[in-house]
Amino acid sequence: MTLPSSQRRIVLARRPAGVPHEDDFRAESTEVPQPGPGEVLVRTVDLSLDPYVRGTLTGRDLGHRPIAPGDLVPGRAIARVVDTGEWVVAETGWQEYAAVPAAALSPLSTPSGVPRTAVLSVLGTPGLTAYATVTRLLRPAVDGTVVVSSAVGAVGGTAGQLAALAGARTVAIVGGPEKCRIAVEHFGYTAAVDRHDPSWPRALAAACPNGVDGYLHMGSGAVLDGVMNLISPGGRVVLCGLPDNANEVGTPAVLPAGLLMRTRAVVHGFVVYDHEDLRPRFLREVGGLLAEGRLRLLEDVHEGLESAPAAFRRLMSGENLGKTIVRIAHG
Template sequence: MAGFIARPGKAMTAEATRIRLTRRPAHELCVQDFLVEQVTVKAPCQGEVLLRARYLSLDPYLARRMCSWDGPQAGAIVGRMIAEVTHSASPHFHNGDIVFAEAPWQDRLVLDAAGLRRVDVTGIAASAWLGVLGSSGITAWAGVRKIIAPRAGETLVVSAASGPVGSVAGQLARLAGARVIGIAGGAEKCRYVREHLRFDACVDHRGSDFPAALAAATPDGIDALFENVGANTLDPVLQRMNKGGRVALCGLFQHYQDENPVCLKHFRNLLDKAIRVQGFHVSDYAAEFDAAASELASCLRSDTLRHSETVTDGIRNAPQAFIDMLAGRGTGKHLVRVG
């Protein structure tokens, strides 16, 4: 096995690079919270496979986990990755298979084959299985199709519109005939959302008068909201929602790194306008993952769905890349290319 060392009377081992947390992060994560270390990997036993990580997925939910660090496993960062099987001791996988795994941030690792899912990379970049065809894209699909169900001519707003979830949500709503308004931070991201993703308009939440700009972009009010952020965007949108509006509450990104309550000035509009708010988790739709992914893949191939990736090279750079993602630097799916 390449890279493995055999010592007389001992199991074969190899070195791997792992990233873990060294302490419970304070208010905001910083690189000093992380440690890059060398660990030893044993050769796979029967039913296991040796993997080489190809891409790590940088997802906001990991910040919530890191900030609620507790117990003996504290410090381990277990996230989503795409990896290549480099040595299989399982009858279900072959060397060279590309798989999706939930595993520690580590460049080489041995996992039980039972927890792996093979992905098809024929004509599709492996990284897409972490973003547009992975949980980000499927989350968007679930919120738009199963919760909001937009109708032609309705006005739908999407927050964090340039991100991997918001970008797909807005495009799916447009394909259903809705007028789609994105919310993003800064002129460059707003331009990307309008010109590349083809939203009808995009409002800069960092602009001098965000509520006024939102009002100008939604002259007929707002029928539906795909919410990814929290009070900053939710509150001004709630103020403009029409009677019978629907909100797919997908995420509260802005509130993941603090424990303060979420305060809404326009909460009473939920009552006055009979608005339905539904929180959801992509895992609730596990039975439909394959169908959703194949629909998204065919939209990708026909260019009715567009996406982008912000890719950082090298597992050692994962902590800074993760912090950059939390700070909203870059567009689309944030990934680390391990090798």
């Protein structure tokens, strides 16, 4: 590869208020970074956009340090080592080239027939989130009913399929009729409910005639309230994502203690960083399912680094259709 003299990168322009907006970010040209001792230069190919990034912008994420205006926006990507052409997964941030510690690179490896970008979604941390919440916390019973909100997103799409593979009836909560169609036709949910339709709680009740045995929550406070009203005695609830809290909009979601007592619900707070020990087993099992064609992917791909801010707004406002990826270079 021949190196250009400068590169483009995207930095935080100002801390977002509410759902991040394009104007909260700024593209700028800088020199291509110089690798220091123990570092190698990589070229970013497929950049992953993930909700945790919202937390780093205001210092609320538990696994990543906060950034300040002027700082490079963090992000994980599929990249190629400039010197060797080797494909790797690396923490590049939102930029074309990154100097990264050689020790922090992981070689890119996907089962044959599986697209490389699966390592950012089904075979990455979103997939581990789905696997850990389903196998460790929701533990669906055959014929039990599992509800998933943000059901066609990077985590939800995989979680719904894993719950269905375990024998559960699965019900998707999504925004809009297009996502309802994708939930049922692409991901195989038993039923899907459109939360934009004001009568969605009635539709959810109809889709869950025996109540809700397991619920993976990644939605708004209103969605949480609506599902909790249908929870079965002893039902299991996993709080996995709180977009309103992440975006700092609306009233922080709460669970009524009386309802939890009356329903004998079990509520688990979930943070994926606690479940790294599960990664080898997850990669083996979920990699196998993907290679056998028993699990499906859905990607929301955007072209070019400069599309990252709009793609991120789309992700954080729930408009994405599947895993959000920004393609920065072609191979």
